[in-house]
Amino acid sequence: MDGSGLPQFIATGITQGAIYALVAVGFNLVYSATGIINFAQGEFVMLGGMFAVTCYSMLHLPLALAVVLPIAAVMLVGAGVHYFTIRPLRRAHLLTLIMVTVGVSVALRGLAKVVWGADAYPLPPFSAGESLSLAGANINPQSLWVMACAAATGAALTLFLRCTLQGRAMVACALNRRAAQLVGIRVERMHMWAFALAGGVGAIAGSVLAPIALPSYDVGLALALKGFCAAVLGGIGSNAGALLGGVLVGLLESLGAGYVSSGYKDAFAFFVLLLVLLLRPSGLLNVPTRREER
C-alpha cells in the first residue's frame, strides 16, 4: 500500500469489496435457481486463480488466454459438482444439499493442495501502467479491472435473469420447481447451468484477483465466508445488493484494519454477518421456504 490515510483505505476496501461482490454474485446465481447456498463458491474462485497461473506460468500461454480458459474450465467444474454431488441427491432436503456443498468445498481444497502444493503463484497485472492517483489514494490498474469485472458481471447476470427466456426459466425453477417442470423446463439441466455459471463467475473473480493476492489452495474459505457476508448483507438473490454488500464488507474490513487493528481484519466481516443475522434473521431463515414442499 503506497498511499496512506482514509482515501487509500477506501480504495483498498472498494477493490477488495468488488471481489467479495463477485463471490456474492456467484452465491446468488446458484441460490436463485436452486435455493441452495453453495459453499464451494470460494473454491471456484480459488480454482479460477490456480488455473490462470497454471496456464500462464507453467503452460506459458498468453495472458489473455490464461485468463479466459479458466472460465470455461471452472464452468465445467461447476457443472461436474452439480452432476456428481447435487443431482444424485435431488430428493434430499435443501439443508442436506447445503451441507454437501461444504463437503465439496473441503474436497476441492484438498485436491488443489495435492495438485498445486501449498505454494502461492503469481500472475502479472492485466494491463501495465502507472497507478492512478485520485484524491490522495493510489489505485493500481488491476484494482480498476477488479471493479469493472464485478460491475459488468453483476449487470450481465441481472440482465440474463430478468430479460432472457433461459434466465426467466432459471428463476422459475427456484420459485416453483413443480410448475417449472410442468411448463416443460428441464429443472435439473437448469440447476446444472446455474452451477456452471457460478463456476464461471468464480473463475472471473479468481483470475482478476490473482495479480493482487497470489492464489493458493486455501484462499477459497475466507472468500466464501466474506462473499456470503456480502450476499446476506445485500439481501441474498439480488445482484445489486451483492455489489453493495461486497463493497460495504470490503470497506469495513479495510477501515477496521487501518484504524482499529489489522489483526482483527477478518473479524470485522464476521461481526457484520452476526449483526445482520441478529437484526434481520428472516433473510436467512427464509431460505428453505423459498421452495415448495415436495
Added chain:
Amino acid sequence: MLPDGHSLLRLQSVRVAYDGVEALKGISLHVNEGEIVALVGANGAGKSTTLNAISGILPLRAGEMEFLGQSLVGRRPDEIVALGITQVPEGRQVFSEMTVLDNLRMGAYLRLRRRDRAGVREDLERILAMFPLLDERRRQPAGTLSGGEQQMLAVGRALMARPRLLLLDEPTIGLAPQVAHQILETIARLREQGTTILLVEQNVLASLRVADRGYVLETGRVVLEGPSEELLRNRDVQRAYLGKDYEEV
C-alpha cells in the same frame, strides 16, 4: 386425424408406486378427442397420482400409456408437454414473484425456445381477452392475485403451451362457490373451443355435470366408469360422494 380405433389418451393397467406404497394398482382409462373426462374419488384414491404419471413426473412401475398412438412411458415431463399434454397442478402453483405476463410467457417456454414468438404473442392476447381480470393485472406479481385469479392464471399458463389435452387437478379446490362456478364455466368454454380435458375434482357433482364421462377411483383402482349421467344416477356414487353435495347445492 387420429388413427381409427385410437383414443387421444389411453392408459392400460398403469401401476405407480412412490415412497414404497403402490398408489395406482392398475388403472385403465381412455380420453377421446373433444371430451371432458372426470376422475373422481376420495382423497388418496390416486387421482393426482394418475395425472402426475401422465405428465411424466412419477415413473411407471408397470403398464402402458399412449397419447396419439405414441407411448408416453419413460418420457421426460418436457417431452410430454411438447407432445401436447399440459397439466394445471393442484394448488395452482403460479410463479408468485413473477408478473402475470411472465407467468403466461413461461407457459409457452417450449414454444419460445422454438422461436414461435409471433404465435406466442397472438395466444397471449387471446388468453388475456379470455380472462379480462388477468388482463387488468398483467403487470402485477402473480402472488398478489386472489385464489380464483391465480387459478385462471394457472389455466391460462397451461393453455399457452397450446395443449391438445389439458389435465386439470382440483381446479376449484379452496375457491368460493361463485368463483368455482366461474372456473367450471371456463372449462366448458374450453371444450367448445376444441380442447380435450381430463379433470380431477373433489366436487363430484359439479365435475360430473361438466364432464361427458367419468371414472370413479378408489385406493388406486377404477371401480366404476361410464357416462356422467349414468354415474350421477348410480346408487353407490350417490351414497359415497353425493350425499353431502346434495345438501350443499
